[in-house]
Amino acid sequence: MADTPVLEVEAVSRVYRKGGFFSGQKFKAVDSVSFTLPATPQVYSIVGESGSGKTTLARMVLRLVDPSSGSIRLLGRPLTGKGPDRIDTLEFRRLVQPIFQNPFEAFSAYLPIEDYLRRTALNLKVAQSVEEADALSDKALRSVGLSLERIAGKYIRQFSGGELQRISVARALIPSPKLIVADEPVSMVDASLRMSIVNLFRTIVEEQGVSFIYITHDLSTAYYLSDQVAIMNQGSVVESGVPTDILDHPSQAYTRELMAAIPTVGERWPELDAINQRFPATEDRQQSV
Template sequence: MTKLLELNNVTKVFKGGTVALDDISFSVDAASPSVIAVAGESGSGKSTLGLITLGFLEPTKGTVLYKGQDIHKLRGEAQFAFRKEVQAIFQDPFAVYNPFYKVDHLFYEAIKNFKLANSKDEAQRLIVEALESVGLRPDETLGRFPHQLSGGQRQRLVVARALLLQPQLLVADEPVSMVDASLRATILKSLRKLNDEYKITILYITHDLTTAYHVSDYIMILYKGSVMEAGDVESVIRDPKHPYTQLLIDSIPWPDLQRTWGQKEIIIPDGTEVIGKGCKFASRCPHVMSICREARPPLYFPNGESRVAACYLYEGQPTLSRDDVGDLFATVAHKQAAPVAAD
């Protein structure tokens, strides 16, 4: 079965030698639309992954396939279809607008370029339906300039514009980081609705594990361009296995007076890290062993669980074979659904 999206051994090295992504592989099954969070601290490679998926950046090594075709080799109708079916929501809810045009322009240009309507009345109907689907009232938003709307309204307009094109894949890069906390739930609810009702696969890029937990089905934790842990979001957030994920979770101020946070020591890199050798988190890890500095750990299934962690703490446990790394989330879902043998 052809995958909707495949990243095969994708590496991105910028000028100066900065490695933003290092041998990343995963795929998204078209038959099982889901919300996949890509999380990690600043500089982990999250946004680079999103830009490569959208075709805005070309990988230094590896390939990005959409429905089995290399996105950088698409031409004609295939390229047109890719641009329509793969949409983006970016962090800044103002930068996507031309301040000299009313917000209606954002919709009418999309309708014209992708030939979505045969008349002005039909175009208006499509716009109204898209706005209402994300909780906006057309009479309060259409006919206005971007500066006349709130950040939350502008961001929901971008979500509505993406929905207008009926995409199959949506790359949402920090879509709620620049809006008020009171509006985050509304925007996240809109994203979840796109997946649940419209069967749109969403790649949700964020540094905020709290929002990732509420909106996602699966999560992939990156550190310096490499996968540290990945699996279903409930397991990873509730019971993280990799020391880096544990550090991230420990930094979340949970609304529970009986629960402490910020107890784990944040270790400053000791300068002994060897580029391209060993675990990238070794210089900050409280559990570091000699092997951690000698060879990069494979993706282990900790205690046979339905998630993977790149950590030698689980040496001796089953590993995800290199041939299956691309099917990371499918493998995790299959393992999660498999019956557990009775003791």
């Protein structure tokens, strides 16, 4: 159905044992987290420090680990269990794509970049021939400001971190996913390029209809990018809502600590001026900074 949510996370927890399998000590990396991404494409940011549980939550959405309890549904269908309506692995990999923190670890150092993109299209069976795979790769690359001709014959060592992260985004777009899970995607990119990547995500949401889960420790980029923000601490969501509400009326001391890292008057980022010009709708946010 057209109004079916893209993602429904319901009371999801992930428990690990401390000290090995036979240890009685348990640690809840994620504790009863719930949220929904509606059918309308949007960016849902999960913000927290290292150890807050945000990456474990992302790994459950990516089906890299199973929840200890709770459920996750994609387009109304379960990601876990063995029921007949469960999404199989190939379909899941087409619908949900990751973008990881370190772009230099996202590609093989022994393959030209275009070979990696070609294999993505062929392995996911969204292309039936090399020619079709190359056409899909070129289309995805052009949507991030590159082209197949520009990257042809080059290896990862011949690209900057910012270029490689754009190529990571292009690779994720090849199967036309419904959801991209981006885990700290700008933390290893030069500060001068971070807003260009953030801008790119927003453009993809608006022009290609892809939803994002944006995992970050940086409330400032989440604030400017997101439609909804969830603040995680010690495995739990301590508050969530529209970014302007979180910034103007934080209810938790932990959120106020994260806000302390956001530039204030006299410490403006030039990149933020650029993004405000790109997205005039965020003018009310600009006045709050």
